[in-house]
Amino acid sequence: MSTQRITSQMVDNTTVSTIDYDLKQLESTQAQLSTGFKINEPSDDPVGAALSISLNGQISAYTAYGQNVSQGTAWTDTSSQALQSIEQVAESARELTVEGANGTMSQSDLNDAAQTVLSYISQIKQTADTQYDGSYVFSGSDVETQPYSTTATAADAAGEDTFSGNTDAISYAIGPSTQVQVSANLYSVLGKGTTTGLAASTSNGGGALQSDGSGGMLATLRTIYNDLTGTNGGSQSDLGNQLTNLDTNLSSLESLQAQVGATQDQLQLASSRITNLTTTDQTELGNVEDTDMAMATTTFSSQQASYQAALQSTADIIQTSLLNFLQS
Amino acid sequence: MYISSYLSLDTALSGVEAAQEEMDTTGQNISNADTAGYEEQTVNTTESTSLSISGSAANGAMQLGEGVTASGISNSSDPYLDAAWRQVNASSTAATTTQGYLTQIQNALGSSSSGTGINTELATFWSAWNTLADNPTGAAAAAAQEAVVSAGQTLAQSFNSISQEINGSDPLNPQDPANSPSVLGQVNDEYQAIMAGPTGGAASGGTLYNDAYQIASLNQAIVQAQGSGQSANSLIDQRNSALDNLSSLGNVQTQTNTDGSVTVYFGGVSSTALISDPTGATSSSTVPAGDNFGSYATSSAVATGWVAAFQSQYVTAGAAGKTAAQLGASVGGQLGALIGLAGYSYAAASGSTAASGSFGNIGEPETGSSGDTTYPDPVAASVLGTIGTASASLDSVATALINEVNNPTVDYSGTATETATGTTPQSNTTPAVSGAISLLADFFVTNSSTTSDSAAANISVSSSLLAAASAGITPGQFTSSTTTATDGGVSNLQTSTLYTSYAGNYSSDNDVALDESNNSGGSADNAYAAFVQQIGSLVQGANATQSTQSALATQVTNQRQSAEGVDLSQEMANLITEQQSYQASAKVMNAFSTVMDSLMTVVGQ
Numbered sequence: 052m053s054t055q056r057i058t059s060q061m062v063d064n065t066t067v068s069t070i071d072y073d074l075k076q077l078e079s080t081q082a083q084l085s086t087g088f089k090i091n092e093p094s095d096d097p098v099g100a101a102l103s104i105s106l107n108g109q110i111s112a113y114t115a116y117g118q119n120v121s122q123g124t125a126w127t128d129t130s131s132q133a134l135q136s137i138e139q140v141a142e143s144a145r146e147l148t149v150e151g152a153n154g155t156m157s158q159s160d161l162n163d164a165a166q167t168v169l170s171y172i173s174q175i176k177q178t179a180d181t182q183y184d185g186s187y188v189f190s191g192s193d194v195e196t197q198p199y200s201t202t203a204t205a206a207d208a209a210g211e212d213t214f215s216g217n218t219d220a221i222s223y224a225i226g227p228s229t230q231v232q233v234s235a236n237l238y239s240v241l242g243k244g245t246t247t248g249l250a251a252s253t254s255n256g257g258g259a260l261q262s263d264g265s266g267g268m269l270a271t272l273r274t275i276y277n278d279l280t281g282t283n284g285g286s287q288s289d290l291g292n293q294l295t296n297l298d299t300n301l302s303s304l305e306s307l308q309a310q311v312g313a314t315q316d317q318l319q320l321a322s323s324r325i326t327n328l329t330t331t332d333q334t335e336l337g338n339v340e341d342t343d344m345a346m347a348t349t350t351f352s353s354q355q356a357s358y359q360a361a362l363q364s365t366a367d368i369i370q371t372s373l374l375n376f377l378q379s
Numbered sequence: 380m381y382i383s384s385y386l387s388l389d390t391a392l393s394g395v396e397a398a399q400e401e402m403d404t405t406g407q408n409i410s411n412a413d414t415a416g417y418e419e420q421t422v423n424t425t426e427s428t429s430l431s432i433s434g435s436a437a438n439g440a441m442q443l444g445e446g447v448t449a450s451g452i453s454n455s456s457d458p459y460l461d462a463a464w465r466q467v468n469a470s471s472t473a474a475t476t477t478q479g480y481l482t483q484i485q486n487a488l489g490s491s492s493s494g495t496g497i498n499t500e501l502a503t504f505w506s507a508w509n510t511l512a513d514n515p516t517g518a519a520a521a522a523a524q525e526a527v528v529s530a531g532q533t534l535a536q537s538f539n540s541i542s543q544e545i546n547g548s549d550p551l552n553p554q555d556p557a558n559s560p561s562v563l564g565q566v567n568d569e570y571q572a573i574m575a576g577p578t579g580g581a582a583s584g585g586t587l588y589n590d591a592y593q594i595a596s597l598n599q600a601i602v603q604a605q606g607s608g609q610s611a612n613s614l615i616d617q618r619n620s621a622l623d624n625l626s627s628l629g630n631v632q633t634q635t636n637t638d639g640s641v642t643v644y645f646g647g648v649s650s651t652a653l654i655s656d657p658t659g660a661t662s663s664s665t666v667p668a669g670d671n672f673g674s675y676a677t678s679s680a681v682a683t684g685w686v687a688a689f690q691s692q693y694v695t696a697g698a699a700g701k702t703a704a705q706l707g708a709s710v711g712g713q714l715g716a717l718i719g720l721a722g723y724s725y726a727a728a729s730g731s732t733a734a735s736g737s738f739g740n741i742g743e744p745e746t747g748s749s750g751d752t753t754y755p756d757p758v759a760a761s762v763l764g765t766i767g768t769a770s771a772s773l774d775s776v777a778t779a780l781i782n783e784v785n786n787p788t789v790d791y792s793g794t795a796t797e798t799a800t801g802t803t804p805q806s807n808t809t810p811a812v813s814g815a816i817s818l819l820a821d822f823f824v825t826n827s828s829t830t831s832d833s834a835a836a837n838i839s840v841s842s843s844l845l846a847a848a849s850a851g852i853t854p855g856q857f858t859s860s861t862t863t864a865t866d867g868g869v870s871n872l873q874t875s876t877l878y879t880s881y882a883g884n885y886s887s888d889n890d891v892a893l894d895e896s897n898n899s900g901g902s903a904d905n906a907y908a909a910f911v912q913q914i915g916s917l918v919q920g921a922n923a924t925q926s927t928q929s930a931l932a933t934q935v936t937n938q939r940q941s942a943e944g945v946d947l948s949q950e951m952a953n954l955i956t957e958q959q960s961y962q963a964s965a966k967v968m969n970a971f972s973t974v975m976d977s978l979m980t981v982v983g984q
Contacts, residue, residue: 054945055941056941056946056949057941057943057946057948058412058940058941058944058945058946058947059413059942059946059947060412060413060944060945061936061937061940061944062939063938064933064936064937065933065937067931070928072926092482092485092486092915092918093485093488093911093912093914093915093918094482094485094914094915094916094917094918094919094921094922095915095919096915097911097912097913097914097919098912100911100912100915101908101909101911101912102908102909104498104904104908104911105900105904105905105908107498107499107502107897108498108502108900108904108908109900110500111502111505111899112502112504112505112899112900114506114624115506115509115896115899118509118513119509122513134497144711185519195518220401222512222890222893223512223513224509224512224893224896224897227897227899228897229902230893253554278953310791330692343887373947373951373952374947374951377951377955
């Protein structure tokens with residue numbers, strides 16, 4: 052007998068394995084459609100799965116950088132506004148000093164001017180105590196501590212201008228290995244002040260901050276107060292020197308403002324860079340792991356058709372044998 | 380020469396009888412169309428010896444036919460297709476077994492798309508460090524530090540639980556029931572279930588023992604039946620079915636002996652047959668003659684029979700430098716797949732009474748009493764299987780994470796300040812200091828007594844940090860208080876009386892936290908992505924092998940069915956022929972009867 056014999060078990064085997072295969076294909080497409088991902092298990096596409104892990108990791112890092120950027124932007128915006136108002140106050144103090152140095156004012160006018168200077172000092176210290184989200188922005192890394200106390204304390208009975216923060220920088224990560232310093236070192240401009248002045252004389256650096264905190268804006272303003280009132284060894288003739296010191300203080304304030312402004316620019320750039328990179332990664336991630344719905348739906352329909360055809364033909368074939376056609 | 384008047388009646392009778400036998404056989408074929416191992420039977424019919432009438436051709440010499448003889452029933456056996464089918468069956472069972480376990484490992488990883496899995500937890504962990512970097516001091520910092528510790532512990536526990544799901548809690552002791560739900564535990568249990576020796580009754584052991592017992596018993600019965608001239612077709616069918624079952628367990632080679640028995644070589648062992656010719660073999664009260672399964676070593680006796688040869692195969696494979704997959708391929712079937720997954724040991728277990736190799740981490744069944752402590756002693760698999768390799772990769776991810784987190788690369792530079800109570804400025808009140816920051820204590824530890832233990836199974840956040848997190852962490856707790864910095868001959872500022880406090884970037888966690896958050900996308904993340912790719916490729920390969928093997932199996936099954944199976948249409952056609960042949964023979968008898976009737980009528984009158 053040379054013809055190939057076809058037994059019912061053969062038909063069973065082939066049918067079952069075909070139907071199993073069809074169903075498996077259908078299930079896989081169904082999983083792609085219902086989850087929206089074409090990689091549902093690493094074995095679906097090992098390389099793609101690894102790539103998707105890397106991309107997801109990058110995206111979550113970018114999300115963190117994005118949060119840092121927005122928090123840093125708010126921080127530097129707060130700093131920038133505070134610095135601007137300190138500058139305005141210092142400019143007013145400078146005008147008063149110029150008037151005082153002219154020698155045209157009476158002593159009682161000078162005393163009035165001196166009181167205004169005291170209130171300027173207080174305003175500057177209040178502004179230096181500016182907080183963002185509960186943190187003192189000019190207190191270095193010690194954000195919990197009020198940098199310039201405006202009330203007299205035991206250690207500071209005279210209500211002098213001591214600095215309680217530190218000069219450490221707070222840096223935020225805005226990219227892999229890219230950090231930006233968001234804190235501004237206002238102490239380097241304001242320094243410390245005492246009722247005796249602590250001003251640096253023209254010979255002592257001329258408005259440059261010394262390691263004991265003298266030479267800063269607060270010390271200059273305290274000396275101006277002494278010069279205007281003629282107390283603590285101050286005299287009206289010294290006001291010219293203090294005007295020079297105050298100009299130096301103002302210029303270091305401006306350079307601090309420029310520094311903060313540069314940080315703001317940097318954060319702005321980082322923000323759009325991070326948005327772009329995130330978009331790129333998300334597009335790439337979509338290409339790697341998202342189901343192409345149009346294709347998957349088409350595939351699903353054709354697989355369904357072939358599955359139904361297999362079921363239908365099986366039902367027909369299995370019922371038929373020679374037996375059906377043998378009449379007794 | 381006279382011819383019997385009834386010769387034609389006898390001839391017709393033989394036709395009726397042959398047709399009857401053929402119809403019986405067709406009925407048998409149809410009944411067993413779906414019986415496993417059944418081979419289509421056919422009645423061998425030959426023309427009966429004819430009656431010779433001597434004389435010359437002119438004188439009416441001739442040969443008269445005397446009908447048909449049914450000389451026997453043969454089955455349509457094709458030993459080559461049987462062997463081919465068993466080989467494909469072994470490969471396809473191996474592929475299915477491997478695929479099943481690898482898929483379980485893959486499932487243990489969680490799904491990246493559903494947001495579970497180590498990669499998601501790594502991202503959470505790095506993001507917690509980032510939050511800490513943004514909040515270096517105060518209450519926010521304490522909360523952020525606690526978040527870091529808790530994210531770290533969740534991450535460590537994920538490693539623990541994946542390791543547990545793969546290896547179980549006691550991987551070095553496969554007999555420990557606590558291992559059962561793990562992949563390695565299941566592999567060991569399956570090995571035990573196949574390889575176990577007899578427990579209790581003679582024919583109740585592992586699957587392999589039972590199959591061998593059945594085949595050896597059938598061998599004996601076939602030899603007896605054929606020796607006494609009886610047909611053993613149904614016994615042979617049963618034996619074929621048992622051999623088919625055996626081929627799921629491992630590679631089977633058979634050799635048919637002249638007495639009708641088969642000698643069976645199994646599992647790549649060529650030196651000792653699992654089942655040998657029962658003729659001449661010694662029999663015992665417990666096992667049929669020719670059953671060479673043997674026994675396992677106990678504290679008082681060495682392993683014997685096929686078991687001993689199989690165990691020494693581990694040793695020769697080890698000496699030849701075979702990988703677990705290579706040895707698995709030569710063993711074949713379910714057993715081969717299990718060896719490929721769990722690996723094997725080729726060194727003699729300490730305290731063993733015989734030098735023998737073993738499965739995985741000594742997964743050999745124990746036949747000694749439960750208190751037998753001399754054999755076997757657990758040792759780690761000396762040749763890793765796929766599970767061992769996957770675990771090692773997971774360990775390397777954990778190790779990468781530990782190294783990355785425990786060793787921040789942060790240099791600091793800052794200034795030291797005089798003691799808080801100092802009133803007189805020193806010659807240099809704020810010297811510049813610099814150095815490298817180290818962590819106060821290791822962030823991640825592996826709670827393990829030996830370094831060879833799995834890092835993934837034992838990784839944890841250090842207990843001091845966990846305790847601190849529950850008690851509330853104080854700022855700066857991560858960084859070392861023993862940092863050494865030098866300035867102008869003053870070394871180790873911390874112990875210097877001049878500088879009991881010092882300020883610098885290192886005084887907050889910001890730098891350390893920044894450095895840690897920068898590990899996002901670093902070596903641990905990359906190692907994990909590589910690990911997922913490795914497992915994914917393994918499963919993908921196993922899936923492909925499985926579908927190839929199952930397609931092949933379907934094909935060979937069909938070929939075998941085509942040659943040996945029952946074709947119902949053919950049986951139907953045969954049935955018609957046989958029915959007609961019966962009717963025709965009966966018609967001849969009818970005709971003869973009529974003829975005789977008329978003769979009798981004439982003669983009687």
